Amino acid sequence: MPGQLTAAAPTARRGARRHLLLLLLAALLLVAFACSIMFGVRSITVSDAVGGLLGYTDTADQAAAAARLPRTVLGVAVGAALAIAGATMQAVTRNPLADPGIFGVLAGASLAVVIGMTFFGVVNPVTIMVLAILGSAAAAVFVYVVGSLGREGATPLKLALAGAATSAALAALISAILLPRIDVMDSYRHWQIGGVAGASWDRLAMAGPLLAAGAIICLLSARGMNALALGDEMATGLGERVLRTRIISSLGAVILCGVATALAGPIAFVGLIVPHLCRLLVGTDHRWLLPFSALAGAALLISADTLGRVLTRPSEIAVGIIMPIIGAPVFIWIVRRQRVREL
Template sequence: MLAAIALVVLLALACAGSLVFGSREVALADALAALLDPQLSDIGSIAVRERIPRTVLAVMAGAALGLSGALLQAVTRNPLAEPGILGVNTGASLAVVCGIAFFGASTGQHFLVLALIGAALTAVLVFAIGGVGTGGATPVRLALAGAATTAALSSLVSAVLLPRLQAMEEFRFWQVGDVSRAQWDVMLTVAPVIGIAALVGLVVAPLLDVLALGDDVARGLGVSATGVRVLGAGAGIALGGAAHAAAGPIAFVGLAVPHVLRILVGSSQRWLLPLSMLGGATLLVAADLVGRVVARPAELESGIVTAIVGAPVLVLVAMRMRGRQ
């Protein structure tokens, strides 16, 4: 409970900072006035209102990525699992690139459908590759399969883009991942997908705790291990694909947040999954804020900031896994 309260407070502070700080700083009182009175037309009020969509998108995408990573880690029992590590982001990018280059995709609805299809197909491919041979899909095999798949699909993305300058210009936003180009119509498109997938993920949280006891114990308690894994993985992939469609391939949020929270509050999915949503939203809003402040008057994409934060966490996870072995 204390962790939840702390994350809510941190998220509120991050959102307030996101509205106040940027290329032009606005006093907190003026920011509140701009929110309460839409008729104000001074430069500070306009700046605050322009920051609202990107803040909302950062909350949505961050929450989706945090929950996606926690779900995929629980389903695969792999602390390295998250949309970026498993190649899901790259698969979604390839699908979007093909849609732009060959089918004229240009709207948020198009990108959402393409990103979800690409994410789902890539996840199936990675799990299939990781499961080949004796021993099944171990954490190391899944990580290696994800890395190999990411490299292969990245090459395909480049092959499609290089001879098509217009498609490359359209795709530049997807190369790093950022929330600065937030649009209400895109957010309204992805919101139902994120909402439904998040609800499914939170509903299966108690069943994931049962599944952690072993498939035999789960079957003895009347829980279908396969059904729980399908629901959990499907929700995780949908969350990652929807976040990708709205904000581009933002990596490491789904890896860093659940792992840090697992150290702080334990591995019970009933707490870990909702806290991962709060933690993911807080991290992405803070990353967007840091990117605006450290590079002023220019901006550093939030996907770059999350990579800087997430890379050390990846090293920490690898060291902990080696220590256990």
């Protein structure tokens, strides 16, 4: 009995620490949300921001706050989706470099959308989301198959190289499709950069159920992801159905990536850097890591979007440009920390 009490005490302290960190991260997200509403081409006061959020548009500042609300909500949804998807991909592949952008998943979604827009005249937002999900799934399967070739199987380095090569090839194919078609290129160009400026409540309402479904699938698979981290043989010995866990988890990640890309374009690095930073806070238990990643990804994306609006006023820099500037140094740090010679 004393031994049990001694063992339970560190567990209780660790749980209390995680709850406290979760509350602090939620508070940080609220601060980032408020800054996104208040700052931009026009900076507004707290009272006008609250008035705009409550639906009042009596002044220009209140109207600006009301107009920024769907953009901020979209940033929260896309940031959370990409972060959860990145953490899930890293768990499924046991690859610390897994990321929707590096693995070619975002490029696959982009290619599917381009093909639909160019050859089939697709303009319906729901159809575009479905195409993006199918493109994400096809790219993820292709990269994993190519990265698994050879005696060593799917090593982190092989998967990263296969993803980088696939992304480059798909980007070239997208350019080849668009170059002869100026009309489609003009409509695609702004989306390709990646940003949340074109947010609308209608599109958010249509995407909401799909994003919720993808997130729920990943969260319900968290225990299975913990088993995968022990290795396939150990996970099987513990009674985990490894193949089923991988397929279901990947399905949730693909849905999140596809819908997020359809809504905001391909935004890289969120799914890579956020899970790594969250692991430093809460460890590798995915039952905690996924919620932390969702909050941190949302806070990071809307903070980057706000920064892009403030830096070059009265113009703005799309968040799809800001994120690589932030993410590239962190990516280099991750590679060095993981000791590339061992990958």
